[in-house]
Structure formats: C-alpha cells, structure tokens
Amino acid sequence: MTANSGNDAFVVFDHVQKSYDGETLVVKDLNLQIGKGEFLTMLGPSGSGKTTCLMMLAGFETATHGEILLNGRPINNIPPHQRGIGMVFQSYALFPHMTVEENLAFPLEVRGMSAATREEKVKRALEMVQMGEFGSRRPAQMSGGQQQRIALARALVFEPDLVLMDEPLGALDKQLREHMQYEIKHLHERLGITVVYVTHDQSEALTMSDRVAVFNDGVIKQLATPQDLYERPDNSFVAQFIGENNKLPAKVESREGDIVTVALPSGKACQALAVNCGGTGSDTLLSIRPERVRIGAAEDVNSTEGKVLELIYLGDHIRCRLNVHGNEEFVVKVPNSSDAGQLSVGETTRVTWAPEDARALDML
Amino acid sequence: MLKSTLLLTTGLTGLAMAAKADITVMSWGGSYAVSQVEAYHKPFTAETGIGVNSVDADNPATPIKAQVEAGNVTIDVADVEYSDAIRLCDEGLLEELDTSMLPPAPDGTPAEEDFIEGALTDCAVANIVWSTIYAYNTENVEGTPTTMADFFDLETFPGKRGLRKTAKANLEMALIADGVPAEEVYDLLETDEGVDQAFAKLETIKDDVVWWEAGAQPPQLLADGEVVMSTAYNGRIFNAAVAEDQPLEVVWDGQILDFDLFVIPKGAPNLEEAKQFIAFSTDTERLAAQASWISYGPARLSSGPLVGLYSDGETEMAPHMPTAEANLSNALVNDFEFWADRDTDLNERFNAWLAN
C-alpha cells in the first residue's frame, strides 16, 4: 500500500505512551500512521502492547502521553461512542439477550435511524455475511463461526470508516479460521474500509494484511508488508517471530559494502548480508530461512558440512534437521522433488546458502 | 397420701440409685432469675446433688404449649403468672400438683394454710407476690410523679413512656389513671365501654410509648434515658436502684399485684426431681431467702417475719415489698379469671390498636 506518506494518513499515533501503574510503560513512544482503506495488523506476543493500542484507538483506554488522530482530528477526549469506529471482539460480544436482528439494529437504533432504514440495513448486512436466515436466532443458538459473522456484520452495519478487530478468529478451529480470514479480507477489499486488526497469529497477519506492525515490549519492531516482513526482517525478533528461522550467532570480521564476513563459533567464516549489525568485532545473529538453504548443491562461499539428525516427511516438503556449525536445531526444508529421497539420518551432507539469504541482525 | 409418699420415696430411691439428672427451670431472666438461682437453685443442688439449669424467657408460659403438643418437653419447672397457670392447667398442659408434698411451716402449720389465699392451685405453687408498678428516672423527670394519672400526664412530665407490649396491666392502669377506683376496674373492663375507655386513655400517650417485652428492659430503658417513665416489675427496679445505684424511683400508686407460680409442664423429663425442687424452694426459709435478693414478697405467711435485709446487708427489704402497708393504698390484685377468660380477646384488640 502506498498510504503511508503521512499526509493522507487516516489514523495517526503520535508519540503515544501508555502506562497502567505509573511505573512501567506498556506502550513506549508509539508512532504509527495508517492509511485510508488500509488493512493493518498489529502482531505480537501477548503483553506486547498491541491490544492496548487498539483499546486506545477505540477509546476504552486513554493514552498517558501523546496524541491519537482519526481523520486528522485528535480523539483523545472523544468518548468511544462518538468515534464511529466499528469493533469486533475476540469473544464476539454479541448481546445474549437480543436476537441477531436486534444486535445488528442496536448501533442503528442508538443513532436514531428509522425502523424502515434499520430493517433495510440489517437485512443487507446479514446478506453480506451470508446469514440472511439467522435474523431471529439468539447468539447462543449459533455456532462460533456464525456468531463471528454476526459480530462482523454488526461492526459494519453502521458503515464505519474504521473497523477494529481484536483477535476475532482466536476462538475458531483452524479450518474455519482460515476460511474466515479470506472472507474478512474479501469484505475489506469490497467495502474499502480501513481495518486495524490485532492478532498473535503470524500466518493470519501475513494472509490478510496490507501491512503488519510487529509489536514487542511496547514498541513496533518492524512495520512492513507481509512480504518484506518475511523476506527482509529488520531485526532478530521479527526474523524469529515471523515464520521459521535458523539463527547462527557470529562475530563480524570485516565488511565490504552490504556484505559482511562473520566468524562462526565453529571457527569457520561465512558471508552474510549486513542488515542490522555493528562494525568489525561486534556480535551478530545470522538469520537464514529454512527454504533458502540448499542441500547437496554445488560448492559455494557459504557451503558447509551438516549432519542429518532428523527427517520429517510433510508431503510437499521434507523437513530436515541438521547440525550446522554446531547448531543442532538447523532446519532445512527440502522440496519433495524426485531427487529428494536420498537423505538418511546420520549422513553428512553439504548445505549451502547465498550470502544475501543470510541476514546479519542484532543480537536478541 | 400414701400414693404420693410412695411416689416420693420411689422417686428418692430412684434418685439415690441412678445418676442424678439435672433439671431445667425456666424463669424470667435478669435479676429475678439471679435471685432464684441464689435462693433456690444453689441450696437445692447443695442439698440434693441435683443440678439446676436456669433458662430464661420473656414469658416462660409461652413455650409450654408448643413443647407439650410436640411431645418434646425440655422444661421441668416453669415460673409463670397466675392467669397463665390457670389457663395452662385448664388446657391440660400442666402436671397436677398435690399440695401435701409441700412442707409445713416451721411451727407446724400445714402448707395449705401457710400459703396466702389463692397461692396454691391444682397445678401450681406460688413462690412470690410481685407487682407491676411504674418507675421513673429522677434525673430525667422534673418534679415528682406520685399517681398513676401522672404517668399519663405528658404535659407535666414530658418524655417517652415504657409499657409492656401486652394488654394485661396496661388496661387496668389506664382506667386507674382515668380515675376509676381500683376495686371497680375489673367490673368496668368486663364491659365494652370500659375497654374502650382504657384504650382511649392509652391512646393519649400512644405516640410516646416505647414497648418492652422482657422484664430486664425497663430498668435499661430508664437508665439509658430512652424513656423517662416505664411500667416494670417492681423487683427489677429495686435491684437496678439499690444494687446498681441507678436514679430510679418506684411509684406504688395503682400497682397491680400478681403471683408468680411454679408449674411443671405435662411430660416433664424429670418429674420427681421437679416436684422435689418445688417443694424445696417454696418452704418457709427459701421463700424468705429469696426476698433478700429481690423485692418480691414471699407467698407463705410464715416467711414474712423472716424477711430482713437485702443481700448488701444494709437495705431494709420491708418498705420495698409490694405487700408493704404503705404501698397498698391504691393497689389492685390481678384478676386471674378475668385474664384467663379475656387474655386472647383483649390482646387481639390490643394488637389491632397497636397496628393502627
């Protein structure tokens, strides 16, 4: 997405801090701009501050410091019900004493819309989530997935410009979750609304988002498109948090342009892409994606011996755990091509990766 | 006679042989119960080895019917008012007592002649003569109330009044305060007009009344200043004034005399011991001793001369007795038959009046 220039930012976090107890900051100096129509995911482990950010945006928490702008307007002092933000909760928060229709009509009712308009909009919203026949049901009479759709419809029925979703798929089983991910993504594309989505599930974040903000310990570690996040992590935390990752501790020996030569604990040297490492002599952590390592390929600069410790057959690929440079958790994904079946446990083989696929990052 | 002796002896041998059971005596609590414990229970246990449990009730007559009908009698002896003794006896809820079991006076006068007239009935043996009087707190009352009319005079003696929450005594006092001579009170109360008159008189102070139920309450209400005057059992006021040094004064005008009697509920668990207790407690010496703990008159004539000083060793008891000559000038003797007959009816009317 191109909407991160700042001028047309729809939501702005400007030096936002939040502390509950006055001693520790759960959100530390957050700066974030979200473009109109963007699908932005806040991803991070629990306690990383992502949900707090969402709650501040929704108005249920107030920022201790800094300002949040919505459509150019500071909203720190605007109560939640005047913000016009739709929200989907992890627990769905469908009102148990109301029918589906009443749930959906609620935001319209408090906005003083006429009964006819309400009926019309509710009907449309239900059709949008393919739940047209469920209008007179109570939440307790529906499955988790159905409730999720209703919660979504309710957050959208009053046509907000911004919709917040707080781990909305967390309670669903895997298959349904994946299905809903696509549905939400399609709805977003169709309606052109801005979505801020909170999750701790990285695959969910990668599937749905235009951009992902990876949170850790109250700060955004990296804000990037899913592709960038996976391919080009800025730091070891992101590299580790997103996808699978082999890490090799090393020491920088020399640097030539973007390429550094590092010494591994095994004594061997290796070349890597300098992303986030210090100068000569500083410690670094090499990050190598399992699918970027080739086994048995022609000798190259980063070729080394690896002893096969474990093989797991996963259908489309074989997961091979080796001891590489003393790291016994080194994983390589070997595509299940016709030439793959040769490996056996205990054998020593040659592993190779390109220098630009080994990213020299900060120490964790 | 033979039969009762037999009973007594078998009872006694039974006692000697079996482990001696404790008996339960239900009384009115407070300083009155204390006086009985001191004068009756302790010496009884000392002499017979039978322990006595003292239990209190606002009115010991009330649990008897429930216990007898339920067949679960826990009380061996109860101390009740005259009309209740008659009523309960009539309804077959009490054991009949043979007066021959009572010891004669020291001079040999048989018990039937030694007890004051009316003090012995089919089911009950009186132990004291007590009275309902009214008392006031000298610190909270300006002037000196002397008559029953003063109790109802809110203008001269402003302040709250304490009254027992029942019709009995209140109606009589209301009529006496209204100028009805003591001897005409019950005749008048037999008529609807008399009852109306009594309630009309009570109505004049109704808004200023604090109602009490337990005999220990009036001295407390008076001492706390919750009320400035209250009807009370005379002995309670005496004990509060003498033993606890409270500034309380009794007005004897219009006092209503009554007996308290020992009765045995039908089916009492320790019948023989209970009879033994009653015979022991109502002998001449015991009744006189009781009067040295609280200012209630002994029910035996032979006890009268033995009454001396209060247990503090200095207060002369005689002038504090309801039966003292000076206190009897405008006294009324409670008509047990009237109350046995009309208690329910008048209390219903009383309740209706209270609720309105």
Added chain:
Amino acid sequence: MANLADARGNGPAPTLTTADGKPLREALAKAERHARNRAFFLVLPLLLFILITFVAPIAQMLHRSVHNPAFSDNMPNLVAWFEENPEGISPDEGGWDALAQDLILARENKTAGLVGTRVNYELSGTRSLFTKGARNARKLEPPYREAILDLDEDWADPALWQVMRGASSAYTFNFYYAAVDKTLDQDGNIVDVDENRKVYVKLFTRTLILSLLITFLTFILAYPIAHLLATLPLRYSNLLMIFVLLPFWTSLLVRTTAWIVLLQSQGVVNDSLVATGIIDDESRIQMIYNQTGTIIAMTHILLPFMVLPLYSVMRPINPSYVRAARSLGATSWTAFRRIYFPQTIPGIGAGALLVFILAVGYYITPALVGGSDGQLISNLIAFHMTNSLNWSMAAALATILLTGILLLYWLYDRLVGIDNLKLG
C-alpha cells in the same frame, strides 16, 4: 440402538437378542429400570427428609387451620344434639340436658379448659363459663336449664349457642374468616368484625408494602455494591465480599441490637447529630421502635441476599459487552440500560424473590425494633403460636401468607419466568 431403530422401522424384522439370547429390548428395559431404581434409592433419604421436615408440617399446618376438635371431641352430647337439631340457637330441654352431661364429662376428663378456650376464640369471655360450669357440674340437677342458668345467665346467650354449633364440627372455616377480619354473626352471615378489632388485613397489607419497599431498598443498595464486587480484581473483591458476608456470621439478635444502639433516641446516630448541631437535643429523631426501625434493620439484614445473586450474575458478564455497545455508538447510560442491566435481570429476580419472601416471614427484627407500627403479620402469627395459644388461627394466617407468596411466585413465573432465575 441404531440397529434397533432400523429393526423397528422395517416392520417384522428378526428380534435382536443379546449375546446370551435374551431379547435385546427387554434386556435394555431391565438395565434402565435397574439404573432408575438405584438412582431412586440414592435420593430416597433426601425425599424422606423433605417429606418429614417440610411437607408433613405444612400439611399439618393446613389441616390445623381448618380443623379444631377441642369442642367436638369433648362435648359428644351437645354435638349429637346439634346434629339432631340443625336449626336454631335457643336450646330445648334436650339441649340443656346434653350441655349438663357434657359439663360433667368435662369435669371428669379435665377438658373444660380446652373446650372453653375453643369457644372463647370466637366469643370472648366465655372461657370461664365452661371452667366454672365444669367445676360445679356435680351440683347440677334437673331441670338442667334452670340449674345451668343459676350458675351463670350468660349460658342463655344465643351468640354462645351459635358459636357452639359452629364448633361442634371439628372442621371450620371460621379461623380463615377471622384471619381476614370477618366473623359470623348470629344468623351465620359473614360480616366485618368491629372496626377497632380489624388488624389482620391491615397487617397483611403492611407486610406486603414493607416487604416490597425493603426489597426495593436492598436492590438500590446492593446493585452498585455487587457491581463493584464484580468488577474489582479478585483479591480486592474477596476482601469486600467478606464485609458483605460479615453480617451472616453475626447472630441476628446481635445485629438487631446493634441497630438499637445506633438508632435509639439516645443512640450513636442521634448523639452525633446533636453533637454536630444538625438537630438540637429536644428534637432527637425517632428512628427505632417504629416502621423506620423495621425498614432500616431489615434492609441491612437482608442486603446480602440481594448482593449475592446479583454478584453471581454480574461476575461472568464480559466487560466486552459494554465496550461493544459503546463502540457501536451507545452512551454509557444507554449501554448500561440496554446491555448491562438486562443481563443482570435474572440476578435481580432471584435476589428480589429471596429478599421478599424472607421479609414477608420476618419476625424477630420487627418484634425487637418495630415498636407498634413496625409489626408484621408474622409477629401476630407468633402471638397466636405462643401467647394466645390459638394455633388454628396461627395456621390460618400462615396459610394465607403461604398462599400469597405462592401466588406472587406464580405471577413472577408468568412475568419473568422462573427459569430466568439465577441464585448463584
């Protein structure tokens, strides 16, 4: 089971059997019967306990309210005479004869008090007629009419004969008439009792109104408390809960007495008000020994019964409901009114029902602090139980009270639905 169903569906299919050849259906029924029996034996002790301690006494109470054999059992000759002479309240010689025989009988059996008391319930002042009559029964000689009237002329009172006729049947509704301030006149018509004897209807009404008021007050007080308890972190709410429950661990008498100490006119509250100059010494407020005292003390004592059900429905209400409502555009008041409050209704219903039913039957507290106008119907039931010893009357009053409560319960079920009740 599926096979069985198939077999049944396909009509005359071969009968399914167990491994040892018995018909499966019978074996199944037997197994189920066995399980049912075992379950029944498990609940049997409880069933017996309830029957003995609950159903039987209530049944006995209901019976007693319409059944009083004190007269009919002990005056057999009069009962027979009344049966032979179904009309009239001026007895012929046979009537006097029967009366005389019965008085002699009463003397022998010492039942004159019982009989007199029974008649006295309905016609005051007649008790001594019977006791005196029985005492002098031996002296009675024919003609009995004159002999008895010689003892007391009141024996000729037609009202007395009317009451005796009524009492000659052990079963009577008179106690119910009396319990609603009605009585039978000499012609057997139901009429109002004398104005200054009307008390029960008034007290039933007062009990109802005060109980409703107390229920409402406990609701007003308990709702914020329960909400606070439900929203505080557990370790604070547990501490607060102890304060709510503290009164439970204190004797009812102690709590009531504590209110007396606080509220009496020389009590803590009045003293403080006088000391701070808010009121002067002469105009101390009467807060106890009247209705106010009953209301204050009972509201306090019953408060936990409202707090606990409310707390139990509030605790599991996810805060995201209110947040959702707010995010959907509702003001905090609307969110409370439309979203939070409706979800607490089962707790309100349970609490209100509990408090109301307890309040309706409350007895000790109004007796101690109620003075004259703070008495409730249960105080009169207690009066008849212990003072007047008129248990039939007490039973009639209690039955009316019970019926009233059941009626309200039924009404509640119709309006709110009893399955909507959540006691915690």
